[in-house]
Amino acid sequence: MKMKVLKQAGLPAPLMDALQARYEVVEYNTLPERDFRSMADEFQLLLTNGEAVVTGELIASLPNLALIAVFGVGYDGVDVQAAKAHQVMVTHTPDVLTEDVADLAIGLMLATCRQIPGAQAFIQQGKWMQESYPWTKKVSGAALGIVGLGRIGLAVAKRAQAFDMTISYCNRSPVKEVAHRYQPDLVALAKECDFLLVCAPGIADNRHLINREVMDALGSEGILINVGRGSLVDEQALIMALDAGTLGGAGLDVFSDEPEVPPALYDRPNVVLTPHMASATWTTRQAMSQLVLDNVEAFFNGEPLLTPVPECN
Numbered sequence: 539m540k541m542k543v544l545k546q547a548g549l550p551a552p553l554m555d556a557l558q559a560r561y562e563v564v565e566y567n568t569l570p571e572r573d574f575r576s577m578a579d580e581f582q583l584l585l586t587n588g589e590a591v592v593t594g595e596l597i598a599s600l601p602n603l604a605l606i607a608v609f610g611v612g613y614d615g616v617d618v619q620a621a622k623a624h625q626v627m628v629t630h631t632p633d634v635l636t637e638d639v640a641d642l643a644i645g646l647m648l649a650t651c652r653q654i655p656g657a658q659a660f661i662q663q664g665k666w667m668q669e670s671y672p673w674t675k676k677v678s679g680a681a682l683g684i685v686g687l688g689r690i691g692l693a694v695a696k697r698a699q700a701f702d703m704t705i706s707y708c709n710r711s712p713v714k715e716v717a718h719r720y721q722p723d724l725v726a727l728a729k730e731c732d733f734l735l736v737c738a739p740g741i742a743d744n745r746h747l748i749n750r751e752v753m754d755a756l757g758s759e760g761i762l763i764n765v766g767r768g769s770l771v772d773e774q775a776l777i778m779a780l781d782a783g784t785l786g787g788a789g790l791d792v793f794s795d796e797p798e799v800p801p802a803l804y805d806r807p808n809v810v811l812t813p814h815m816a817s818a819t820w821t822t823r824q825a826m827s828q829l830v831l832d833n834v835e836a837f838f839n840g841e842p843l844l845t846p847v848p849e850c851n
């Protein structure tokens with residue numbers, strides 16, 4: 539008989555196939571409460587993804603839970619303190635997705651600043667027959683401010699250097715052995731840069747880090763790029779700034795209430811939207827899937843976990 543494991547959020551089909559070949563994967567979200575209660579003590583493993591919420595209450599209701607395996611680098615939805623309090627380890631999938639997220643961040647910078655989707659719409663609407671597309675702003679040589687200089691921020695900085703950008707960053711503390719300029723004041727960073735790239739973790743302390751004051755400082759020529767989490771940006775303030783023209787534009791892969799995206803963000807030439815797809819390439823999603831499997835196997839074989847989250851290290 540296969541061992542039961544609990545799955546609480548969407549996972550890619552190839553990962554599900556591999557898991558189902560080894561385990562009986564039980565869907566938490568469709569499991570009747572009575573069935574859940576009767577089998578709760580059978581689960582040692584909870585599988586989830588980077589966007590899902592794993593509450594302390596759920597963790598406490600699984601008496602033999604020992605591992606939460608997150609498909610994603612972000613694990614802000616998991617109550618890690620509750621997990622630790624119940625001696626539950628948490629793993630995630632760092633590193634393997636860094637390059638893809640950095641690639642998409644650069645793509646959003648180019649697409650937003652040069653208005654690539656707006657220019658395509660202009661052709662499709664037959665407007666080129668009457669006029670030329672309005673001039674846009676230059677990307678090469680611009681000033682980039684990075685909010686959260688972790689793995690992804692560093693990978694974006696590496697790419698931005700090829701565009702001769704000047705790079706500054708805001709973090710809780712300076713990052714060792716990094717030549718980019720440290721600016722501890724987020725509003726000052728926003729004032730100094732043309733692009734503000736947000737890739738900080740979506741922890742509760744960072745909620746609405748990018749608020750009206752930061753957007754005002756970025757200004758009517760400045761462009762906000764978010765590949766972190768929707769919760770990092772005050773979306774209502776963003777819409778107001780775009781309406782008022784006090785912010786130059788925004789390239790967004792993440793949103794406050796995904797997959798709901800406020801229609802007020804649609805159909806603006808200076809706004810580019812993508813559906814939280816920064817790490818969604820075949821190569822990377824396969825690598826993320828393999829890392830989840832490797833962590834799960836290491837756990838059931840009693841071996842060290844490959845990528846525990848820093849709090850569990």
Ligand code: DGY
Pocket residue numbers: 587588589609610611612613635817
């Ligand atoms: C991540 O890995 O955290 C991505 O945002 C997908 O959830």
